[in-house]
Amino acid sequence: MAPVTTIETITISRPLKVIAFICGCFASILLIMGLASTEWLLADRYRQGLFLYCVEKNSSNVPFVPENGERATEGCHRIDWNIQGYTVVAAAFCAISFLVDLFATILTALGLRCRDPNRKYKYYRTAVYVMALSLVAVLVALVIYPVCFAQIMEKSQRPVWEFGWAYGVTWGASIFLFGGVILLLCDKESEELYYKERTITYAESNNKV
Template identity: 55%
Template sequence: MGEKTVVKLAAEHSRYRLVIAFICGLIVIILMIMGLASTDWLMSDGWRQGLFIHCIEENAPQPLPFDMQEPPGCYQSRDAAYIHAAAALCVITLVTDAAATFLTGMGLKTKDHHSKYKYYRYAVIIMGLSLVSILVALIVYPVFFAAELNRGNRTIWEFGWAYGVGWGAAIFLFGGVVLLMCDKESEEIYYKERKIVHDNDSRA
């Protein structure tokens, strides 16, 4: 197998990994929008709590959790620091992942190697920040909720599908970061190999 063929195969494999990283970024955008919009982060009998809204269902057992007195309906989230912090971190996750996904797409589109390497380098840094943000949110939310369980007025609490969506986003972000980190290095190796091939051709 000639040097040109090896370089071409390496470039194709690198592109496949980057396309998968791009798809991971798109999936995270969808998951984060779903999680931010949902009220099903934390649930108990007659109570649903999201990052921006909490809902009291009809015929919810009394007393309501956290000393609430409102009638059935949906209201702005409680004034709890950990809820606001988790919401802010999830918004940061969405914004930074969207930026990293855009940069990955630009890297896939451009033909200039130097620009590709720059796009991927920034993309992996920003996606890494996105991963850290969602992980902190997913840890802060249950830890600080546990500290106020004595005000919950419920025996059984469970984390809803929206909280699980957050972990799903974290998994896809981790995959995207790993793929981008691998291909940031492979792009550099590919460039060096391609340069060697071109130098050999010029001397031939």
């Protein structure tokens, strides 16, 4: 009888990295919802997003007054960037945040699939920096939008307004991004094993059937 050694390689998937990947996916979905929605700010039969504002029938509470003094007509209209140019800036930062987060999520997925320890660590390390950049971009948009709108509200005769669900959804995206960054930082792959080997030794029988 001759001993036979079998080496079994077991790949270990880090739970925190998987959760970070999920956080990146949810953040991307929420950012798309925020960009597409027209409910960042709400007033009486009025809603406003990053690109459009919509006025419903018999609305008497338009939160801003156009320079020409004309009352906004019923329906959805493109925001006058001469009056509310900050919405374009906020939209640009949200779009940048979405694209950067998408890239960070792809890097995290590549890290999860990669078998080479060195490349895996590089993927995760790069994903941390990229996702942090996405977080900063969306926070800038979330701060710019209400601050600049408040300046317009000071000149408005109808100061009654509130934040819509899309603004809250974008804050939700920032929370997911923050969680993804923390999870990628906490689970340090450089200090842990990526795989382990199991050696099985057994006796090979010379009996033949």
